[in-house]
């Protein structure tokens with residue numbers, strides 16, 4: 001959680017206007033999956049087969065993990081999804097909020113299980129080290145009469161870290177966590193709250209005006225100018241880079257907005273180029289027009305077939321679960337599908 005790591009980010013964000021969000025396939029896909037898990041039919045209808053698979057995995061893993069701490073089958077527990085919870089100060093003013101993806105509570109046993117879904121490829125910190133789960137546990141402890149809280153992170157697509165991790169908060173741990181959270185909130189509300197940059201900067205909209213963040217960018221630049229790059233320096237440079245690389249999209253979005261509002265703002269220095277017209281070829285019409293000029297296998301050689309599209313259509317036509325459709329299609333296609341391994345990406349260990 002950013003507030004614990006960078007108390008100054010609260011004021012920094014408050015002073016930074018929101019920019020219209022640019023489309024982001026991973027973020028937007030995650031929002032759709034979360035909405036579909038919450039029962040939003042319109043979101044469910046928009047999911048691709050891969051997203052449906054992620055949704056189903058999230059639900060299954062959550063069910064399996066939560067079943068270890070609550071008797072789900074007997075139906076005696078309560079279940080809420082995406083309910084916003086608040087923490088109050090002594091004057092009963094709202095000072096902090098959070099929204100667990102799932103809360104299951106056994107009111108008889110005073111046990112709560114909270115789950116946070118991560119649908120992307122980037123693995124989150126395991127639940128035991130995850131400040132967001134800690135804050136959610138404090139919120140749940142304040143909102144319900146519970147003595148034990150289990151915090152679960154479910155991330156079925158994570159390339160690193162466990163798919164499911166759990167942390168246990170007993171009465172003592174809850175008191176300590178609440179003390180930490182309240183101290184962090186108090187610190188964040190100080191006029192001179194310190195800032196500290198790190199991977200939590202990724203979702204902070206104050207990036208472009210933040211010296212602490214920009215010093216990371218400068219560090220990358222300075223290291224880049226050094227003639228001798230030791231392994232140690234390269235590794236430090238990589239750490240800085242993983243934090244600052246998200247700035248590019250935000251910078252581009254701010255600049256585009258300024259130019260759209262005032263085309264003369266950067267006259268002679270910067271402009272938005274013409275968008276490219278991306279061609280889409282209707283294969284049926286193209287074959288109708290070209291069938292006398294090329295052999296069928298030559299034409300097919302120019303066509304790309306989308307495996308996701310095939311899965312989607314096969315699933316729609318044959319019914320059953322997505323998993324069954326995927327497996328059957330895989331058997332039908334056999335060696336018609338070949339795989340080429342891409343080069344792996346860098347991962348800090």
Ligand code: SF4
Pocket residue numbers: 002006008009012013195196197198200201204205206207210211212213
């Ligand atoms: S960009 Fe990073 S360092 Fe700057 S305020 Fe936001 S979280 Fe803190």
